[in-house]
Amino acid sequence: MITLTNIQHTFLIGKKGQEKKVPVLKNVDLQVDAGDIVAIVGKSGSGKSTLLNAIAGFLKTDSGSIKLNGIDTTDLSEAEHAKFRLKNVGFIFQNFQLMPGLTAFENVELPLKIQGMGKSARFQVVRQIMDRVGLNEVIDHYPNELSGGQQQRVCIARALVTKPSIILADEPTGSLDSETELEILDLIKSLNESMDITFVVITHDEEVANSAHKKYRMHDGELKEATTSAV
């Protein structure tokens, strides 16, 4: 489902001519099987978001290979990657990244519009997904009229609406209180089971990580499998 082989990446930081090399990903290997929820923990600055960006194709790494759904995405052009992502990969963000001028419904509808789906088909698909994630009551609300948990549900619905097989989540519960965090975790688990979606979840929260099928720890750009008891 997701296979990373020997991924390496170094950022050049600082003024032109005096750049400092900062190695951020060091020989990273990762195998995520279909239907797994994999959590990646690690200290701030250890390289977790960089790894997620590499998997998503937002970042071209210096070396290594990335396979998603059996397709080698390492050398896809930006346009090819964007097309691949729209069909195969959904994203969930800590700060939701919803469009403030669009209602909850319109935010969820947006990826389908980009895909070129017709209006009545879009209406059906969006209503079904919003019902699935428990947003029926608030479809016409704007993001600033929603609670954090509701905004995260909109973000999840938007990620789901194109029926991706992989969802990449960067601190999905990072801005939520502990009760809402549990609700969102339960939703992720139930979507994983009922829709057979593979999740890669970055988190600071060991409790979130321990509820995943597998847990990895990023330390200074190196990724190692961790047991869920190694808290």
Ligand SMILES: Nc1ncnc2c1ncn2[C@@H]1O[C@H](COP(=O)(O)OP(=O)(O)OP(=O)(O)O)[C@@H](O)[C@H]1O
């Ligand atoms: N675009 C970039 N250009 C230069 N350096 C970067 C860039 N993105 C990240 N870095 C550096 O790479 C390192 C890893 O950053 P990254 O965001 O992947 O860490 P992280 O583990 O996700 O941290 P956090 O938990 O705080 O989000 C940091 O030292 C950061 O400063």
